[in-house]
Amino acid sequence: MxxxxxxxxxxxxxxxxxxxxxxxxxxxxxxxxxxxxxxxxxxxxxxxxxxxxxxxxxxxxxLPRQSVFGEEGRIELPRAEDGHYYITLEVNGTPTRFVVDTGASAVVLTARDAQRAGLATGDLVFLSSAMTANGSVRTAPVTLDSLALGPIVDRRMPAYVNGGEMETSLLGMTYLDRFARVEIANDRMILQR
Known part of the structure; x- marks a missing residue:
């Protein structure tokens, strides 16, 4: 207790x-x-x-949950209590929770999520760095075999693994740019292919 x-x-x-x-x-x-x-x-x-x-x-x-309209290529995400939008995608077949971050230029996985997705985290080479609200962190470039939500699947997705402490993986602009429309209306984020 x-x-x-x-x-x-x-x-x-x-x-x-x-x-x-x-x-x-x-x-x-x-x-x-x-x-x-x-x-x-x-x-x-x-x-x-x-x-x-x-x-x-x-x-x-x-509470409302994320909705996938596969035939229309549309995803709808409700705003969470903390004001952020969260989405659960399958990274290499493993369900992974992301915070949608339009301020992040790329998809960034926590070390824990990368390991769960089958990436050999011990072999990662942290060649690059990223500026975050907490300062500079080292990152390792990786390629994800698949990033999927129901019938919406992206293959060979470039991403990074964060070398620092991070609570939730980030879904940045390299993923969001794959959508023709990103809209926020009535406490929902709408991603349309």
Whole structure:
């Protein structure tokens, strides 16, 4: 259990004890009514705990997801809560999450994602560098066998592996330039071939 979870448990326990004390003091003359109120508060308490525990599952089914319209060559991405657009593509057949970055000139993989995609990260030669918000980082050029989302497949895709720490792989302009239209409207990014 993490420190935040312990703190939340203590807070909820103190709140529950305060409510129970209030019910006992207020309803000491009418035990039947007090039992009804206590049952209602117990249900509210456990309902709240269940809602908190299931929030991630509920959120993942309620929030919009990326949509692929293969026949039309169109991809639609919803804006995430942090304001960015994310897409999951298959890199050499391995699902990989990217943040769409129009400020990045190329596709840049984290070392972890490159390894998962079957690239020999131990053999990479970091010949180039890139300027990021955190300063200069070393990069190694690679060629991806495939970068796919459903029926939309790009083969022999040039990319880089980042030699520094990076949380999420970047989908930059070398990929976005393959689309005839890139549009942002109504909290959705639309990529059209």
């Amino acid at each position: 993490s420190g935040d979870q312990i703190g939340n448990l203590i807070y909820l326990s103190v709140l529950g004890a305060a409510l129970l004390t209030w019910l006992l003091v207020r309803g000491r003359l009418n035990l039947n009514k007090m039992a009804q109120h206590m049952a209602a508060w117990v249900l509210i308490f456990f309902g709240t705990i269940a809602a908190i525990g299931l929030w991630e599952d509920v959120r993942s089914t309620v």
